[in-house]
Each structure stands twice: as structure tokens, then as C-alpha cells.
Amino acid sequence: MMGGAVTAERLSIFPLPGALLFPGLQLPLHIFEPRYRAMVSDALARDRRIAMIQPQTAEEGAPLFRMGCVGKIVDVEAMEDGRYNIVLEGLSRFRILRELEVKTPFRQVEAELIDEPDDLLSAIERAGFELEARTFATAQGYSVDWDSVGRLDDAALINGVSQIAPFDIAAKQALLEAPDLRSRCELLIQLMQFFGRRDRDDGKVTLQ
Missing domain, CATH: 1.20.58 (Methane Monooxygenase Hydroxylase; Chain G, domain 1)
Structure with missing residues (x-):
């Protein structure tokens, strides 16, 4: 497997074109859509993890690229109207194995986490x-x-x-x-x- 050993995980995903997250880096996000507000609430009640991934097109329910990065909510501002400002810190890249049939308003996948190679530039x-x-x-x-x-x-x-x-x-x-x-x-x-x-x-x- 590319990048070393892998581990299967169930991940809640936030499909967002043009938004990348890498392990060790941070990504600030403004969460206003009801389904993603629900996703943030769910993440905060569990392991604070949200998986960022790009959809292949901008259409609703578009196919996803096969690789993204899971992040942990390290800072959160909950607003009175239900919106959130959050900061995600990248934990690990992942590769999608399959999308899950779920009842939640947000999409979920089964994915394998990728161990990052420890390499440097000359x-x-x-x-x-x-x-x-x-x-x-x-x-x-x-x-x-x-x-x-x-x-x-x-x-x-x-x-x-x-x-x-x-x-x-x-x-x-x-x-x-x-x-x-x-x-x-x-x-x-x-x-x-x-x-x-x-x-x-x-x-x-x-x-x-």
C-alpha cells in the first residue's frame, strides 16, 4: 500500500472543492449548512474528527476523489444561530474503501488511514x-x-x-x-x- 500500513476507519466527510488539509497543518472553516452543523455537533460529541475530501464536481452528491485527510477539531466557536467557526488540524490522509448507506444528513465512508513516510528534502x-x-x-x-x-x-x-x-x-x-x-x-x-x-x-x- 502507498505510504505504509493502513487501518480501516468509519469517517464523517465534508466534501469541499478546493479545500485541502494535510497532516500537521490547520484549516479554518465556517460551518453554516444544517447538515454540516449536525456533523460538527456529532463530531464534538464523539472523537472531534471530520474528514475533508474534494468532490469531483460541484453537484449535490457528486462522486468523491479517492483520497482526503481526516482532521481533529482543535478550536471551535459555537454561534447563537447554530453556525460554527472551527479549526481542523490534519491527522492522517485516508483512502476511501466505500461510501456507507447512512441515515445522517452528512455522508460517511469506510476508509483506510495512511501512515505518512518520514522523509526530508535535500x-x-x-x-x-x-x-x-x-x-x-x-x-x-x-x-x-x-x-x-x-x-x-x-x-x-x-x-x-x-x-x-x-x-x-x-x-x-x-x-x-x-x-x-x-x-x-x-x-x-x-x-x-x-x-x-x-x-x-x-x-x-x-x-x-
Whole structure:
């Protein structure tokens, strides 16, 4: 199996296009739909876990990509009208085995958790990535605190950029599914080069 040993789990899922979570990173979410408010209430009463995954399309009940990341609610603000502001901290990536027939308003799956490989980048790989990231950020007009970036460990840097990068759904999913940090770094460089081309008229990211 990719990434090592696996364990089967029953997970409540939050399908959200463009939203990635990686182990060790945090994702703030505003929960307002009744079914997901119910999911948060259920999670808080049990193990505080919610599994983030991307649907393949934006339609209701759309098929899901096969891999996501389960997170634990580490901060919660419950509002008087029933909405929540929560922060999820990534625990483990997972691969869906099957979607379950459930009576809850939110979807649930049986999934296998993936043990993350403990790998690092070489100094040359790290420097090459930071150079490409600077080029991409400059081209897109992003303001980045590069001193802070330099203090991040390899996983926090590569996974953090993967989580927030302005790529399309399929590209972000490919980053999540990369088997190890080095593979994700290489893919991220390719994507920054590909998406980093600017349209001459409006300055937006273009695939042309």
C-alpha cells in the first residue's frame, strides 16, 4: 500500500472543492449548512474528527476523489444561530474503501488511514523549491514573509504551499495524493511553472 500500513476507519466527510488539509497543518472553516452543523455537533460529541475530501464536481452528491485527510477539531466557536467557526488540524490522509448507506444528513465512508513516510528534502531540493516559489509569488503579486518561510521544516513548507496554492481541483488533488514529500515537491514545482504563466491582458493565471 502507498505510504505504509493502513487501518480501516468509519469517517464523517465534508466534501469541499478546493479545500485541502494535510497532516500537521490547520484549516479554518465556517460551518453554516444544517447538515454540516449536525456533523460538527456529532463530531464534538464523539472523537472531534471530520474528514475533508474534494468532490469531483460541484453537484449535490457528486462522486468523491479517492483520497482526503481526516482532521481533529482543535478550536471551535459555537454561534447563537447554530453556525460554527472551527479549526481542523490534519491527522492522517485516508483512502476511501466505500461510501456507507447512512441515515445522517452528512455522508460517511469506510476508509483506510495512511501512515505518512518520514522523509526530508535535500538542501538542493529545498533551495530549488524556494527559488521557484519566489518566482511564482512575484509573478502572481503575492506578498510573502520569506524569513518565516525559511524557518519552516520541509513538510510544513511543501504541504503548506500545496494546501493554499491557487491551483484547480484536479491539481490540488494530485498534490494530496503524491506518495511522499519529495514527489509532492517535484509536482508542486511543475504546477507553479505551469499555472504561473500570466495572461498579458489581465494578469491572471492562465493555462495558455
